[in-house]
Amino acid sequence: MNKLDESLLAKLPPFSRLDRAQIRAILDQASPKRYDEGVTVFGEGMPAERFYLLLDGTIRVIRTTPTGEQIIALHIGPGQLFGIAPALARDTYPATAVAAGECLALSWPVRLWPEFTQSYEGFATESYRTLGERLGEMQNRITELATQQVEQRVAACLLRMVTQSGRKVENGLEISFPITRQNISEMTGTTLHTVSRLLSAWEREGIVESARRRIVVTAPHRLVILSGAAG
Amino acid sequence: MNKLDESLLAKLPPFSRLDRAQIRAILDQASPKRYDEGVTVFGEGMPAERFYLLLDGTIRVIRTTPTGEQIIALHIGPGQLFGIAPALARDTYPATAVAAGECLALSWPVRLWPEFTQSYEGFATESYRTLGERLGEMQNRITELATQQVEQRVAACLLRMVTQSGRKVENGLEISFPITRQNISEMTGTTLHTVSRLLSAWEREGIVESARRRIVVTAPHRLVILSGAAG
DNA sequence: CGCCGTCTTGACTCGCCTCAACCTCGGTGG
DNA sequence: CCACCGAGGTTGAGGCGAGTCAAGACGGCG
Secondary structure, eight states, rough: OOOOOOOHHHSSSGGTTTTHHHHHHHHHEEEEEEEEETTTEETTSBBBOEEEEEEESOOEEEETTSSSSSSEEEEEOTOOOOGGGGGGEEEEEESEEEEESEEEEEEEEHHHHHHHHHHHHTHHHHHHHHHHHHHHHHHHHHHHHHHHHHHHHHHHHHHHHHHHHHHEEEEEEEEOOOOOOHHHHHTTTHHHHHHHHHHHHHHHHHHHEETTTTEEEEEEHHHHHHTTTOO | OOOOOOOHTTSSSTTTTTOOHHHHHHTOOOOEEETTTEEEEOOSSBBBBBBEEEEEEEEEEEEOTTTOOOEEOOOOEOOOOOOOOGTTTTTSSSSSSSSSEEEEEEEEEETTHHHHHHTTTTTHHHHHHHHHHHHHHHHHHHHHHHOOHHHHHHHHHHHHHHHHEEEEETEEEESSOOOHHHHHHHTTTOOHHHHHHHHHHHTTTTSSSETEEEEEEEEEHHHHHHHOOOO
């Protein structure tokens, strides 16, 4: 196994207050692993044996209904912890995590969690902060689903993805991982048909440009207006 | 201020592993307070100065959209902690808490939070466990809102309330706090009209009995069927 | 007694889902 | 190099669930 570089972690909030030796110790216990697009990192209901830190790529967190429909709970970007079931005193994962594109992640066995939170200053606080942010995001989504029309929800969804993991390109901001109409419908609680119609309409109006599994937002401000500025 | 009895806390999960002296210390720092129906305990966005433990009654957690609509995020029952913003490293409350009926709650200043989690074994774990449960519940609601029909959502909502805080009465299980059609619509993302129509229909079929702000479920199993058994 | 919050019910409308057919790539194998 | 195939995407037609509009009944409280 390659020796991991300490600079990988030094800038990330959960580790930013630690010294070199501490980071070294953490890295030496970590298992790095690459995941190809579509690969499942862990599955809903599986025993929570490890917790993860995403170094590069995007992780898609999914739940499946009894009837087989999938809904996408959230996306996780580089630098974020995920699979932190131990933080919630859970012994199984509450959702499935798959690689939305090629990903690189570190992981540790859950037995190290208590050690990390106790020994490393700021680690616990920062972990719970991200948890709080996700909780807030989930509340926003509930609000959206309960009160907004499909068009607003899809607009808000695109905006969220572009802000959280947008890459600057010639004509605007591109969502930095492959994404289908189906995916978007699973995030917004609608059908791929409706998403397709909306994107077509927006493309005619010059708000977005899209190709197969790629979306570029060219006029974010107009999406903000469409979204009802609520999310 | 009356001296509070130690038996109040001894049975509750966050405190169950503590000895009498510890519980005494916790109680001596607590402020008990009664809240009448409809009273706001704390508001969304307000600085998080205290965290709470509900001893009796039901707390309704609410968010308001920019357009003034309200949505009910969850209900909190006796024995549960709430307003635990400090657990998520937040300095403002993410939602508004109002008393759904008459309530009695203890509260402590947030500066005691770190002390509680460090000094009292099991307190942190149990707090994070409830947090995890709420997060799971929120995920379920997102799934419901995204995939289920209104009828199923309302059925599931009634079931949830009856399970979490149902009181046995002559003909079935009664929801133990006052609740309007409007309230239910705010939980399920629909309108009071639709809820009213559903309840009328169910009453004709003998599944529920309802009066002004009171609902009794007489045939829970039939609601389970209607709910699609998904959550 | 009168008012207001709650609840009910009918009639109408329309957003979005469903069903269905077809197109367009990009990759693969002959 | 081309034919084929499947995943992803587009677009139209039609129907229905549930929201909106409207009118009123009921019951409790001041």
